[in-house]
Amino acid sequence: MAHAKEAEIFNRDESKVNWHDKALWFVRNKRDKAGSNVKGWEELRNLASAIKANVLSNLDNYLVQFEENAKKNGVHVHWAANAEEHNKIVHSILSKHKVEKVVKSKSMLTEECHLNPYLEANGIEVVDTDLGERIVQLAKEPPSHIVLPAIHKTKEEVDVLFQEHLNTKPSNGDPQYLTSEARKHLREKFLKADAAITGVNFAVADTGGVVVCTNEGNADMGTHLAKVHIACMGMEKIIPQEKHLGVFLRLLARSATGQLITTYSSHFNKPAPGTEMHIVIVDNGRTKQLSRDDFRASLHCIRCGACMNTCPIYRRSGGHSYKTTIPGPIGSILSPGIDLKKNSSLPFASTLCGSCSDVCPVKINIHEQLYQWRQIITKEVKQPVVKKSVLKITGRVLANSKMYGFMGKSARFMLKHMPRFMIYSKLNAWGKARELPKVKDGNFDEWYKKRQKNE
Incomplete structure (x- = not known):
């Protein structure tokens, strides 16, 4: 279904929608406060954007440099063209070591590649150890947010979920109790795991090391206890030098959750004695996106x-x-590049208000790119007949000032004098959940001309 239809399902529970809205806006406000306390915040954003632009312009060189330095450190480096290759590589490493149990910290790349179901189908137990990720894993749901994967669930819902899967006692959604029980449950998984899989927040070209940022320490717990560490990274995660981490680490946590820095910013440069470290570098459509100038x-x-x-x-x-x-917003730019037809509704799931671009720590022009996708989609993807007809008529009206004035007067007259049941009908999609504003006499153009005469 298109995004609008899926959103209708979410909007059936109005109280939950309001709670979801307020929770995320609270995090947005924390971001603003954290950023405003950094001297030169905008310069940091400009610098981060410039570093990333430099990386993309020299990506081949930086990736080769990173591979060379990682291999010098005793790390095994693998290359995957797509999700299928990525999954096969990870499985081959685990099979070589006869791994049966894996602990995994948060990794959106492995979600993108659907690694969990692939490994599970091959008889390997995979446990997500980030608390939010574990919650959605138990619920058999994908993450709904890249940083707050279970933001769509209330603590009462988590309480019921834990009772079902972890045999906890009813606690009326007590966060302290639920977190404590999750810790007990996960500690056993850490101790019995044969391998650990992590994502990569930053890969440093001049050292060959990777950095993983967490707030729970779960990545460290997994990698330090297991004999095999597999780090999965998108090829765009490269930064040129270790000193550049000072820019990105200051931006990342403040932008994500309003923290000064993530609780753990863990550096993995080489395997510990008696262990193995593997890095899987994945394309999966990234070079294709790189080739699109817009x-x-x-x-x-x-x-x-x-x-x-x-x-x-x-x-x-x-x-x-x-x-x-x-x-x-960022997913609505990335997804059409993977499958234009399937994801054609996503760039339209935006007001184009520009707030996304305003808060982006690396200054991606998100709303402009969404607008660009709209232009492509309307040309390349067949649009509904009703939508095409309405927009065609609207275009003619907006292009003719006399027709626009006539339509405006007609609409104001009908809104003032027509029976309510005719205005709030199936044809009025806006009126399904909103009361239309009261109509005043005249419009701005008439008011302005009258004012000019009086002057």
Whole structure:
């Protein structure tokens, strides 16, 4: 279904929609406060954007440099052209070590590649150890947000979920109790795991090391206890030098959750004695996006989720309504590049207010790229007859001032004098959930001409 239809499902529970909206706006406000306390915040954003632009312009060189340095550190480096290759590589590593149990920290790339179901189909137990990720895994749902994967669930819903899967006692959604029980449950998984899989927030070309940012320490717990560590990264995660981490780490947490920095910013440069470390570098459509001049800047994204927290559409439609791994504004740019027809409704799930671009820490022109996709989609994807007809008529009206004036007068007259049941009919989609504003006499043009005469 199109995004609008999926959003209708989410909007059936009005109280939950309001709660979801307020929760994300609260995080957006924290972002603003955290950013305003940094001297030169805008310069940091400009610098981060420039570094990312440099990386994309020299991506081949930086990737080769990163591979060379990682191999010098004793790390095994693998290359995957797509999701299928990525999954096969990870499975081959696990099979070699006869791994039966895996603990995984948050990784949107592995979600993108559908790694969990692939490994499970091959007899390997995969446990997501980020609390939010574990919640949605138990619920058999995908994450609805890239930083706050279970933001769509209330603590009472989590309480019921834990009772069902972890045999906890009813607690009326007590966060402290639920977190404590989750910790007990996950600790056993850490101790019994044969391998650990992590994502990669930043890969440093001049050291060959990777950085993983978490607030729960779950990535560290998994990698330090297991004999095998597999880090999965999109090829755009490269930064040139270690000193550049000072720019991105200051931006990432503040933009994501309003924190000064993530609780754990863990550096993995080489395997510990007696262990193995593997890095899987994945394309999966990234070079194709890189080749699109209008959309290549979308690869600057550092997955902070700020654009989602501020987006009025995302906040009131929920992440699952996008039916993509990366929802929200940035996902609505990335997804059409993967499958234009399937994701053709997503660029229209936006007011084009520009708030997403305003909060993006790496200054991606998100709303402009959404507008660009709209132009492409209306040409290349067949549009509904009703929509095409309405827009064609609207275009003619807006292009003719006399016709526009006549239509305006007619609409004002009908809104004032027609019976309510005729105005709030099936034809009025806006009126399904909103009261139309009261109509005044005249319009701006008439008011302005009258004012000019009086002067």
